[in-house]
Amino acid sequence: MRDLIKPVSEVLGPVLAKMGLADFDLESIIGPATDRSHGDLAIPCHQFSRILKKSPVAIAEEAAEKMNDQLKGIAKATSVAGFLNITAESRWLGDRLSELAEHPTYGVEKNTTRTVVVDYSSPNIAKEMHVGHLRSTVIGDSLVRILEFKGNTVIRENHVGDWGTPFGMLIERLEDLESEGIQPSDALSDLGIFYRDARSSFDSDEKFRERARKRVVALQSGDEATMARWKQLVDLSFSYFDEVYDMLGVLLTKDDVRGESYYDSLLPSVVERLDDSGLLSNNLGAEVMYPGDWVNREGNPLPLIIRKGDGGYNYATSDLACIIDRTERLGADDLIYVVGTEQKQHFQMVFAAARIAGFLHEKHTSTHVPFGLVLGSDGGKLKSRSGGAVRLLDLLKEAIQRASAAVINRNPDMDPLEIQSIAKSIGIGAVKYSDLKADRTKDYIFDWEKMLSFEGETGPYLQYAHARIRSILARSGDEASLEKPLNYTLPSNEEARLAREILAFPESVDIAASELAPHRICKHLHRISQAFGSFYEHCPVLMVDDSLRIERMSLCALTGDILQIGLELLGIDAPSRM
RNA sequence: GGGCGUGUAGCAUAGCCUGGAUAAUGCACCGGCCUCCUAAGCCGGGGACCGCGGGUUCGAAUCCUGCCGCGCCCGCCA
Incomplete structure (x- = not known):
């Protein structure tokens, strides 16, 4: 109810001044009422007690009395237990609602117009996508949508692992399979098995290991046959990734891919620039930087290794090249990395190094957006190589299949194609919502039942509220009449509650954008859906x-539109039927 | 050992940055509601020393501090 703060403080300021309470920062003393039943805003008066030598109760009473005349048409002031409570009038709420309905983006201002690069998803070539990629992909995609909606120019970057020493063994494995008569497309049909077998040959077979090493060298030097093999791995993996992305309904496309291989050629120039600035020092043959006060286990300064003793490079160098590319080539202002918590210190060091080296200037921001682990039901980390790991594709398929059963059960006569489409929206929505709804920094336990249950605080609950709204509007037969603006009188409690939740939508989007926290939108959409559920039962x-x-039709339409937009910001479909 | 994060009803979480009233939501549990716009819903109920101890404050889940539990990081790995 932030819109109410301004008109209220215009009245409150002079009233407090008259009472002998000048020079208060009104914004900081007015807050939302803890309990909605008390009002929309609250001003605790206990802090004034000492100054005025009066009880908080008396102060709140006096202020309420003095404010009420001037607040007429806006809100009503009351006092309880030393709290001055402000409750918006229905008329005021109705006027705000009319404004919001006329606003092109429902009250959300496009007022942060920066160029933002969001780095997310980042699967590895020739490796299975698993639940860890789910989090980065879903959270990153939602952030892209939210930041774009706020007016930013957003550039998506899928930093795939398509380079480095593992490719020696992967290419050799591909060679081996082909000599056994297995086509590459079949060899890579199950990436989990392919990677595992390559790994085990590498670990157990000395000859294979030697071939893999040579192959890495050939790859680095651009050997034609090797590059062709590499390209096969990349292309076949992408077609797999695309299948996952398509099923997930994320914005990422092939155009957003910029893998390790792209930055590889830029690495020497990174070293050169650091060296020219005199930032490199030698540590046991390696070129290193000391960007901060980090220490290792022995208490010695922790170096950021720029070039290894053998002349090779680490991730840190690649990440620096990446920063240069994004700020200088793409003109990025803000860099966002949606990467697991375990890499927190790595990013801190890289960002610090980039600042020192002048790759990041005053105007730039760089933010690591960490997220917690996905745990198994035993509370242990869910690993991709441990054999029992859940393939992302299987997970999504099962989600859709379960949703499909539920849709058929409710709509036995529905067209099969429509069932399929709705089941996809619901199943994927359920998975995405469960991933987005909590503070992303926390770990969560992967639970099929919870993820796919369609009850409670879930994606389907929000979708259901939206579908009921569309259903009402479709039945009305006169949706066109909704075009004209009107006055909202909000006669019942349920309508006023719904109006309040709708009016608070822009604020929750703003918070989600500034905190890079999609769960703020999840929570708010759930509140809107709850308010609508109540309205639906009580207000024909x-x-x-x-x-x-x-x-009421207009209120429905507005609620439906906002749910639709909100879900879109989360990357979740809003089907009209369920 | 050092650094970072986390701890809120039986379970899963929100709120913490920016301190205010009986700590909010969902699952599970108990009791109501389908001749009426989709019951994937609605209404009501029970259930919490907000990890523990100090401190600051008129007031602490929230800020400071010390412990304890759990997790992650501290590679010439990626």
């Missing part, structure tokens, strides 16, 4: 007369 829409019917 189509069977009331004239003006009330129009008002």
Whole structure:
């Protein structure tokens, strides 16, 4: 209810001044009421007690009394237990609602117009996508949508692992399979098995290991046959990734891919620039930087290794090249990395190094957006190579299949194609919502039942609220009449509650954008859906007369639109039927 | 050992940055509601020393501090 703060403080300021309480920062003393039943805003008066030598109760009472005349048409002031409570009038709420309905983005201002690069998803070539990629992909995609909606120019970057020493063994494995008569497309049909077998040959077979080493050298030097093999690995992996992305419904495309291999050629120049600035020092033959006060286990300064003793490079160098590329080539202002918590210190060091080296200037921001682990039901980390890991593709398929069963159960006569489409929206929505709804820094336990249950605080609950709204509007037969703006009178508690939740939507988007926290939108959409659920049960829409019917239809349309937009910001579909 | 994060009803979480009232939500549990716009829903109920101890404050889940539990990081790996 932030819109109420301004008109209230205009009245509150002079009233407090008259009472002998000048020079208060009104913004900081007015807050939302803890309990909605007390009002929309609250000003605790206990802090004034000492100054005025009066009880908080008396102060709150006096202020409420003095404010009420001037607040007429806006809100009503009351006092309880030393709290000055402000409750918006329905008329004021209705006017704000009209404004919001007319606003092109429902009150969300496009007022942060920076160029933002969001680095997310980042699967590895020739390696299975697993639940860890789910989190980065889903969270990153939502952040892209939110930041874009706020007016930023957002560039998506999928930093895939398509380079480095593992490719020696992967290419050799591909060679071996082909000599056994197995086509590359079949060899890579199950990436989990392919990677595992390559790994085990590498670990157990000395000759294979030697071939892999030579192959890495050939790859680095651009050997034609090797590059062709590499390209096969990359292309076949991408077609697999695309299948996953398509099923997930994320914005990422092939154009967003910029792998390790792209930065590889830029690495020497990174070293050169650091060296020219005199930032490199030699540590046991390696070129290193000391970007901060980090120490290792022995208490010695922790170096950021720029070039290894053998002349090779580490991730840190590649990440620096990446920063240069994004700020200088793409013109990025803000760099966002949606990468697991375990890499926190790595990013801190890289960012610090980039600042020192002048790759990041004053105007740039660089933010690591960490997320917690996905745990198994035993509380242990869910690993991709441990054999029992859940393939992302299987997970998504099962989600859709379960949703499909539920849709058929409810709509036995529905067209199969529509069932399929709705089941996809619901199943994927359920998975995404469960990943987004909590503070992303926390770990969560992967639970099929919870993820796919369609009850409670879930994606389907929000989708259901939206579908009911569309259903009402479709039945009304006069959706066109909704075009004209009208006055909202909000006669019932349920309508006023719904109005309040709708009006608070822009604020939750703003918070989500500034905190890079999609769960703030999840929580708010759930509140809106709850308010709508209550409205739906208590306020008949189509069977009331004239003006009330129009008002309620309009309220439905507004709620539906906001749920749709909100879900879109999370990357979740909003089907019209369920 | 050092650094970072986390701890809130039986379970899963929100709130913590920016301190205010009976700590919010979902699952599970108990009791109501489908001749009426989709019951994937709605209404009501029980259930919490907000990890523990100090401190600051008129007031602490929230800020400071010390412990304890759990996790992650501290590679010439990626």
